[in-house]
Each structure stands twice: as C-alpha cells, then as structure tokens.
Amino acid sequence: MMGERTQMQEALFYEFSLERHVPADHLLRAIDRFVDLTEMRSHLKAFYSDTGRPSVDPELMIRMLIVGYCCGIRSERRLCQEVHLNLAYRWFCRLGLEGRVPDHSTFSKNRHGRFRDSDLLRHLFEAVLDRCIEEGLVGGDGFAVDASLIKAEASRQKGVEGTSGLPPHSTGRAAREYLATLDDAAFGAATEVTPKFISPADPAARWTGAHGGQAFFAYSTNYLIDVQHAIIVDVEATTAIRQAEVLAARRMIERSMDRGLYPERLMGDSAYGSAEMLAWLVHEHGIEPHIPVFDHSGRRDGTFSRADFAYDHGRDLYTCPGGAELRAFRRPGKTGANVDALGLMRYRASKHDCDACALKPRCCPKEPARKILRSIHEGARDMARDIAATPVYATSRRERKKVEMLFAHLKRILKLDRLRLRGPNGARDEFHLAATAQNLRKLAKLIPAGTRPVTA
Known part of the structure; x- marks a missing residue:
C-alpha cells in the first residue's frame, strides 16, 4: 500500500x-x-x-x-x-x-x-604563512613574482576625463584614501602620466586596457611565491601599472628577507627585467635574476644591432663588425661622467673610421658615425642573459607559471575576478584575505590529517 x-x-x-x-x-x-x-x-x-x-x-x-x-x-x-x-x-x-x-x-x-x-588581516596572512614555514612548505631556494589585474568596483561608463581631476562631489571614503595615496610610489606617485579616465566612485583605480579588449578600472594584486609548493610568501596591492608592480616586487622581497627568507633566484617576466631592477637583485641582494632582459636595442631596419658589437670589459670599449673601436671618451685625457639621466653611457666611433668603412650602409647609413648606448647596470643585464642560456633557466620558466596558476585559481575558484570593496584599503583587505585562503587550501591539500608535509 x-x-x-x-x-x-x-x-x-x-x-x-x-x-x-x-x-x-x-x-x-x-x-x-x-x-x-x-x-x-x-x-x-x-x-x-x-x-x-x-x-x-x-x-x-x-x-x-x-x-x-x-x-x-x-x-x-x-x-x-x-x-x-x-x-x-x-x-x-x-x-x-x-x-x-x-x-x-x-x-x-x-x-x-x-x-x-x-592591520589585522595582514597579521592573519602572516600567521598562516608562519604555519606554512613551520610545516616545511617554504624552501626559500626560488621565488617567483608576478602581478594580475583585478577589476575595481567602478563603472567604466561613469568615468570622467582624467585631465579634469577628481570631481568635487567625490567625498566618500574611497576618495579620501585616493588623496592619501597621491604621494605613495605604489599608487599616485607611480607615474606622472595622467590617466585617461578617473572613476568618481573609486579614484585610485587605474584606467587600463592591458587585456586588449575594453578598457576598465582595475587594481593589481602582486604575488611573491615560493616555487617549491607555490606558497604565497607575500602579497601587495598597487595601482595597475608596471612601475608600481616592480616597486611592489622590491617591497615584498625585502619583507621576506626580514622574515629570514633569502631566495637564491627570482623568476619573473620581462616587466621585471629593467636594468635598475636587475642591478638591485644582483648587486644589492645577491639574487640570481631568472628574468628576461627588458631590451629594445634590437633593430628592424636591417642595420647592425648592439648585439653585433663586442664589448671589452678590460678596456671599456666596443668593437664594431668592421673592427673599429667605439669609446666612451674620444678626446685624449678626457674623463668624468658620461651618463645621462636614464643611466645610459654613450660609446661613439670615430667619423674617420666610419667614413672609410664598407659596412657603413649596414651600420649607420643616416648618421656620420655609429654610437652605442650602454646602461651603467649592464653587468647585471649580462648576468641575466648568461643565465637565460642555461638549462636551469628553462626549469625556472616552467616553475614561474605556478604564480599564474594561482591567479587563475584566484579568479575562477575563489571568484575574485572583480573587487567588492573600494579604495586602496579595500583592495588590500581583499587581496590579503584571498592569499590567506589560498595558503590555507594549499596546507589542507599537501598535509592530510595525520601525515607530514610532502617533499619536493
């Protein structure tokens, strides 16, 4: 029934x-x-x-x-x-x-x-990181750094012209935080370029078209990870431009060193391959830069590039493909600074040598003599180029993708593809909580109940 x-x-x-x-x-x-x-x-x-x-x-x-x-x-x-x-x-x-x-x-x-x-959420992140270190999940051998754009809680349709400045009616908490960060090198002072648009709802969010599609307002979340188990060892919120992201990388590395974590090598993309950044890693901290060199010296018009000129470290000069010498000082007995505001030195060939050279049409067809620009940090750049030719570098390139996988996990699994809070402090809070959650999930995955941590 x-x-x-x-x-x-x-x-x-x-x-x-x-x-x-x-x-x-x-x-x-x-x-x-x-x-x-x-x-x-x-x-x-x-x-x-x-x-x-x-x-x-x-x-x-x-x-x-x-x-x-x-x-x-x-x-x-x-x-x-x-x-x-x-x-x-x-x-x-x-x-x-x-x-x-x-x-x-x-x-x-x-x-x-x-x-x-x-600063409770920062303390929470550090407490979880300490637990990761205690469990042996942070090796300290290799670190990777990268940044990812996260859309801000700001409508792109309601943006105002950047040249007109902050609208008078913008008096909320996000506007006050924006004004407080105008001198911060990670936000307002990161660049002198005026943004095309400003959001009245969240003025610190940067107008960017970096993704190639429609431009939008965004912040950057910056991760420094240990590549052994992809543990996030530091996180920082910045405005969405390259200069601020490079500064964030320096800050995170210095904070990690204060915690006793000294990486032997740092992996990153070409955004971190500037001469200043490479010199900071090599000369100030002794870190091997497993980073592509940010270099625009190559030429596309068929003429000789700087790579075709051999540099003599002992004599401090370049030798061109025709055998002529390019010197920093052409006049006898002249010494002193030959460095411009960008930290570049100029090495010039003799006009007499260039006029008599059969390779001049392939070297400097529109100039009386050839000149070469060399950074004062070229030694660090050369070291990065030498590392890029080693098998270890190929391994580092694969390991660097772990930080990109964390960003994919952040946006697809944790649903943080758009911020819910406004202002630099709101972005900072969300990024700290998300990084804490990712480290906790990693702990839960790698250390099952009643077992010890896995080894690499």
Whole structure:
C-alpha cells in the first residue's frame, strides 16, 4: 500500500552533534587544523573598551571571512545566510546549532575601524604563512613574482576625463584614501602620466586596457611565491601599472628577507627585467635574476644591432663588425661622467673610421658615425642573459607559471575576478584575505590529517 508522510512532530529533546555531521574529507575540516586565532585578540585588544556591552566575537568574524574567501562566497550578506544554514560552516565558526550569526553590517563597521587600524588581516596572512614555514612548505631556494589585474568596483561608463581631476562631489571614503595615496610610489606617485579616465566612485583605480579588449578600472594584486609548493610568501596591492608592480616586487622581497627568507633566484617576466631592477637583485641582494632582459636595442631596419658589437670589459670599449673601436671618451685625457639621466653611457666611433668603412650602409647609413648606448647596470643585464642560456633557466620558466596558476585559481575558484570593496584599503583587505585562503587550501591539500608535509 502507498505510504503517507506523517506530520513532523517537535521532540522535547535532541541528541545532535555537529562534529559527527561534518564529513571527514570536508575542506573546512582540513583547513581548521591550521587556523589558530589566539594571537589575533592581542592585536585587537587596544581597540576595544573595557566597559560596555560585549561585542561580536572578532574570532567569529574572521572565521566567517575565511569561509567566504575559501568557498568563493563574495557577498557578506549571502555569507551570513550560508553560515546560518550550513552545518559545516557553523562547525568551523564554532557557532553550534543555537549560535547567532552576526548581521552583515557588522563586517563593514569592523573592517573600516578596528580591523584596518590594527592591520589585522595582514597579521592573519602572516600567521598562516608562519604555519606554512613551520610545516616545511617554504624552501626559500626560488621565488617567483608576478602581478594580475583585478577589476575595481567602478563603472567604466561613469568615468570622467582624467585631465579634469577628481570631481568635487567625490567625498566618500574611497576618495579620501585616493588623496592619501597621491604621494605613495605604489599608487599616485607611480607615474606622472595622467590617466585617461578617473572613476568618481573609486579614484585610485587605474584606467587600463592591458587585456586588449575594453578598457576598465582595475587594481593589481602582486604575488611573491615560493616555487617549491607555490606558497604565497607575500602579497601587495598597487595601482595597475608596471612601475608600481616592480616597486611592489622590491617591497615584498625585502619583507621576506626580514622574515629570514633569502631566495637564491627570482623568476619573473620581462616587466621585471629593467636594468635598475636587475642591478638591485644582483648587486644589492645577491639574487640570481631568472628574468628576461627588458631590451629594445634590437633593430628592424636591417642595420647592425648592439648585439653585433663586442664589448671589452678590460678596456671599456666596443668593437664594431668592421673592427673599429667605439669609446666612451674620444678626446685624449678626457674623463668624468658620461651618463645621462636614464643611466645610459654613450660609446661613439670615430667619423674617420666610419667614413672609410664598407659596412657603413649596414651600420649607420643616416648618421656620420655609429654610437652605442650602454646602461651603467649592464653587468647585471649580462648576468641575466648568461643565465637565460642555461638549462636551469628553462626549469625556472616552467616553475614561474605556478604564480599564474594561482591567479587563475584566484579568479575562477575563489571568484575574485572583480573587487567588492573600494579604495586602496579595500583592495588590500581583499587581496590579503584571498592569499590567506589560498595558503590555507594549499596546507589542507599537501598535509592530510595525520601525515607530514610532502617533499619536493
């Protein structure tokens, strides 16, 4: 006979355990082993009063944010709903069955106040990184650096001409943060070029067409990773231009060294291959640059390029394909600075030698004599070129792709292809939380319960 569902009756007593209802292979159960927030209270203690009503537990809010970024829940309103309904989320947040989920507005109030004033999210990222180091997942042999554009919470249709400046009605928090970062080399002072458009909603976001399609407002998230297990050892938010990204790489490397992490080699793309950056790596920190040299000395008109001229280190001169010498100083006895504002030295051939040379049409057909520009940091550039010819460099090129895979994971799995918060501080908060979530997921993947970390 056909059964009929009976009416649900409320029991007087329940015996229910969240612990038994969270699967052993659940992501949050694997992550929970590495989340230790005991020190977070010490960072926040000075920002709470000793009297008054108890506040929402900051550890609860941090755990909820970890859930949101690990599971790709971008909206804090939706996050509160999911934590209220999902048993695994309740278990991870230590709420139990009867625990009350805080209102979504609580996150905004704490983010713009206590969390930023105490730099809590940076401390959270560093605490997880310390755990990665303790578990042996950071080797320190090779680091890779790269940046990726993340769309800002700003409409491209509502942008105003950059030459007209910030609109008078832009007085919100994002506008104040923009004005506060005008002298920061990672934002306003990164370049003197006026942006084509400015967003009144988020003026610090940079108008960029780097992706080749429609231009948009964006920030750059910069990652420095250890290539052994692709652990993020530092993260920084900057404006979306190359100069700021190179500066962020320097800052992240210096902070890593302050933590006792000294990489032997650094991998990156040609954006980090400028003469100044290579010299900074080689001469100041002794790091091997596994980076393509940023070089525009090649010619496309069929004439000789600088690579066709041999440089003599001992005599400090170039020899052309015809055998003539190009010197930095042509006059006898003349010495002194021959360096321009860009750090380039000029080596010139004699007009007499060039006029008599049969190769002049292939060398300097439109000039009386040939000249060669050489950077004062050319030694570091030569070292990078020599490394590029080794088999180790080919391995480094493959390993560098691990940072690109992290950016793909960031956008496709964690859903951070567009920012939800505005201003430089909002971008910084989101990037720190996302990097923390990625490191936690990596810990959970590489160190199953009851095992030791894997080895390379």
